[in-house]
Amino acid sequence: MKKIILSIGAFLAVMAMTGCDNHSRGLDYKVSCTLDNKVRHDSATLLVLEDAYGQLRVCGASRNSDGTFTFTGQTDQPKVALIRWDNDTVEPFYFVLESGETNITIQPGSWNITGSPLNSEYLHYINQRNGIMDSRVATWQEYLNMASDSSLKRDDELRMVRQDSLLNDSLQRITVDRINRGDAVGRIIRERYGKQLDQEHMRLLK
Numbered sequence: 600m601k602k603i604i605l606s607i608g609a610f611l612a613v614m615a616m617t618g619c620d621n622h623s624r625g626l627d628y629k630v631s632c633t634l635d636n637k638v639r640h641d642s643a644t645l646l647v648l649e650d651a652y653g654q655l656r657v658c659g660a661s662r663n664s665d666g667t668f669t670f671t672g673q674t675d676q677p678k679v680a681l682i683r684w685d686n687d688t689v690e691p692f693y694f695v696l697e698s699g700e701t702n703i704t705i706q707p708g709s710w711n712i713t714g715s716p717l718n719s720e721y722l723h724y725i726n727q728r729n730g731i732m733d734s735r736v737a738t739w740q741e742y743l744n745m746a747s748d749s750s751l752k753r754d755d756e757l758r759m760v761r762q763d764s765l766l767n768d769s770l771q772r773i774t775v776d777r778i779n780r781g782d783a784v785g786r787i788i789r790e791r792y793g794k795q796l797d798q799e800h801m802r803l804l805k
Contacts, residue, residue, distance in 0.1 A: 626698030628674055632682060634666035635706040640684040645670040647696055648679040674698060677717050677783045693791060694718055695783045721784045724777050728792075731770045738763050771800040779805045
């Protein structure tokens with residue numbers, strides 16, 4: 600898969616040459632994004648991946664000091680999209696642009712999205728992923744605690760190693776399964792988490 604995030608030069612070239620045509624055939628969309636005070640940005644740009652060209656297209660910009668941004672336009676099908684903030688060092692927010700109204704709320708360390716079926720599937724994957732990661736952290740913390748108070752036994756260590764291996768395998772499997780569906784959600788997951796797959800699971804990608 601081609602990289603979703605373009606170099607600055609390529610990004611500027613695409614921005615200069617293209618834009619979202621609100622009069623083209625398609626269905627109306629409205630994206631509303633609200634930021635918590637602790638993740639406040641003054642401006643945001645909506646970009647959409649055009650599959651036919653493998654390039655990002657600028658579909659709108661919004662500036663608002665109170666941390667709320669709104670983008671409107673039309674799309675003929677669900678597409679990979681991202682919101683880029685005024686600070687390029689901050690990771691952009693990925694989501695699926697669909698017709699209808701999509702509401703995004705971003706807080707420190709978490710986010711929520713409503714009004715879009717594919718984004719609900721994306722959020723479901725993220726919640727699954729976070730649950731597995733939390734369990735792995737808890738297993739590691741248990742190991743550290745037992746090691747620090749000298750209560751760690753060989754059987755305990757083997758149990759925790761097996762547990763972590765099973766959790767990692769579950770994470771790899773749900774990632775491969777969701778990528779292989781081949782839709783916009785799968786493309787986002789491939790872009791964000793595909794490189795974290797091991798070689799065995801990488802070979803299972805379509």
